[in-house]
Amino acid sequence: MLAEKVEELSGENIYACYQCGKCSAGCPMAEQMDFLPNQVILLILRGNEEVIDSKTPWICAQCYQCGTRCPKNVDITKIMEALRAIKLRKNVDYIKMRFKKNLPQIAVVSAARKYTG
Amino acid sequence: MKIAYYPGCTLKTDAKKFEESAIKVFKILDIELIELKKWYCCGTVYSLTKDNLMYRLAAIRNLIKAKEEGYDRLTTLCSVCYNTLKQANEMARNDKEAMNKINSFMDEEIDYDGSVEIIHPLEILKEDKIREKVKKPLNKKYASYYGCLLLRPKSIAIDEFENPRIMERIIEACGGKAINFPLKNECCGSYIVASDKQAVAERCYRIVSNARRNGADAIITSCPLCHFNLNEIQEEVKRNYTSFSGLPVLYFSEIMLEALEG
Numbered sequence: 001m002l003a004e005k006v007e008e009l010s011g012e013n014i015y016a017c018y019q020c021g022k023c024s025a026g027c028p029m030a031e032q033m034d035f036l037p038n039q040v041i042l043l044i045l046r047g048n049e050e051v052i053d054s055k056t057p058w059i060c061a062q063c064y065q066c067g068t069r070c071p072k073n074v075d076i077t078k079i080m081e082a083l084r085a086i087k088l089r090k091n092v093d094y095i096k097m098r099f100k101k102n103l104p105q106i107a108v109v110s111a112a113r114k115y116t117g
Numbered sequence: 118m119k120i121a122y123y124p125g126c127t128l129k130t131d132a133k134k135f136e137e138s139a140i141k142v143f144k145i146l147d148i149e150l151i152e153l154k155k156w157y158c159c160g161t162v163y164s165l166t167k168d169n170l171m172y173r174l175a176a177i178r179n180l181i182k183a184k185e186e187g188y189d190r191l192t193t194l195c196s197v198c199y200n201t202l203k204q205a206n207e208m209a210r211n212d213k214e215a216m217n218k219i220n221s222f223m224d225e226e227i228d229y230d231g232s233v234e235i236i237h238p239l240e241i242l243k244e245d246k247i248r249e250k251v252k253k254p255l256n257k258k259y260a261s262y263y264g265c266l267l268l269r270p271k272s273i274a275i276d277e278f279e280n281p282r283i284m285e286r287i288i289e290a291c292g293g294k295a296i297n298f299p300l301k302n303e304c305c306g307s308y309i310v311a312s313d314k315q316a317v318a319e320r321c322y323r324i325v326s327n328a329r330r331n332g333a334d335a336i337i338t339s340c341p342l343c344h345f346n347l348n349e350i351q352e353e354v355k356r357n358y359t360s361f362s363g364l365p366v367l368y369f370s371e372i373m374l375e376a377l378e379g
Contacts, residue, residue: 011167028304032316059316062162063304064269068278075270081165095312103311104131106197106342110161111311113172 002047009082016072017041023066023076032059037066037076044079057083058094062114088117120241121188122150123179125159125198132195132341132368139194139238139370145377146246150192150238155182159193159201162266162308170215170222176205177219180233181226190234192241194370196340200266203235203273237267237275239283239339239369247290252379254292255372260328260336260364261285261295264343265304278302284337284369291376300327305346317346318353325351325364335365337372344368 003014017038024036033056035043043051060080067075088094094115097108128136143150160175179202183191193199209216210231220228261284268278276283281302285295303324306317325347328336338344348366355361 009166009168028320029306029309029316031319032313059309059313061265061304061307061309062165063265063307065265065302065304068269068271078165078167085164085166104127104341104345106125106127106131106161106195107308107310107345109126109158110197110308110342113161113163114308115312 002049002051003044005086006044006079006082009085010075010078012075012078014041014044014074014079017045017074018072020071022069022071026065026069028063028065029059029061037080040083041074041076041079052083052086056080058115084114088115091117093117118147119149119151120236121183121186121191122152123156123159123183123191123193123198123202124152125193125195127341128194132344135194135341135344135368135370138368138374142370142373142377143238143241145250146242148241153179153182153191154186157182159198160205161197161201163201170219173205173208173215174219174223176201177209177229178223178226180206180209181223181229183233184229185227189232190236192236192238194238194339196264196266197342199235199237200273204270206231206233206235207272237339239267239287240275242287244286244290247287247373247377251291251376253376255288255376256292257334258294258296258332259288259372260298260331260333261288261301261369262298262305262324262328262336262338262343262347262366263302264338264340265302265307267339268302284339287369287373288337291373293372293376296328296331296333298328298331298333300324305343307342307346310342310346310350314350314353315357318350318357321347321350322354322358322361325354326361329362329364333364335367335372337367337369339369
């Protein structure tokens with residue numbers, strides 16, 4: 001169920017992943033994550049809903065490094081986005097935008113696009 | 118040569134010096150950047166979910182504006198705008214079903230088919246021409262920082278995505294030394310700065326320290342968000358790592374102007 005939902009939202013074939021870990025090895029934000037990108041895929045495949053409440057999708061900077069290097073062409077960036085969307089589409093904002101001061105417009109607009117429902 | 122130019126929000130405010138220096142540099146090199154008469158926010162890094170096309174409308178509307186004003190090529194300085202416009206344009210070229218939906222939704226506009234070409238200013242610059250025009254060769258060592266959005270996904274890359282050289286060639290054409298910089302295509306943390314500044318401070322620490330260890334006197338970039346994360350966030354890094362010594366972060370056009378104006 002979770003895997004189907006993620007596939008529908010991301011357009012990616014999660015079952016193509018063979019857990020080589022190349023995504024996690026190259027991820028610049030991996031240090032800050034509670035689950036590594038390849039672990040996120042494993043949890044989705046096992047139907048473990050814990051992954052929806054994990055920090056990982058929100059700390060993903062969507063830099064496309066993982067998907068660019070994936071030997072199976074799985075764009076994990078889109079899988080992270082799908083996990084965010086599951087939350088955001090319940091009309092929940094991840095951050096409060098009105099307190100964002102001293103940031104360039106591009107940071108504020110991008111964050112609003114990615115963190116609010 | 119004349120080319121249509123899309124500025125985007127940050128080039129008119131926080132990154133004004135990027136726009137000003139780039140317009141001057143291009144003028145010296147006989148390239149005129151002509152700002153679109155009417156433009157909107159590009160929509161920035163929109164949601165990548167497959168089922169929601171609404172997010173792509175802003176980018177497509179800007180491409181329609183370029184077409185309406187009679188241009189078949191469009192350039193933009195900001196890496197985020199470049200990535201957004203280029204990816205939306207790729208969709209317009211390759212996903213007919215999505216474009217039919219978007220075109221019928223925007224029924225007051227002309228239909229869009231992907232016929233405008235999005236090109237990054239770094240792709241227009243010619244090294245020979247730069248060499249001819251240099252008045253005062255740069256005598257410093259520079260680390261070229263590309264970040265993510267100029268190179269990925271592969272379909273929109275301005276150069277080889279794992280080892281781009283386009284900025285290095287420009288530095289050398291201006292008489293500077295381009296150092297080896299393995300973290301040049303590692304993301305700076307992007308808009309995460311709005312939700313977790315410390316995570317970005319860690320990125321800034323790693324990237325700037327790596328440039329310094331490889332002998333750079335300064336880092337150059339072409340993205341206002343990378344510029345902020347690598348430059349302003351250095352203050353945060355200094356609080357976390359007392360031994361950290363920073364580096365100046367400049368737009369590629371700023372060092373070019375220095376060399377070309379003399």
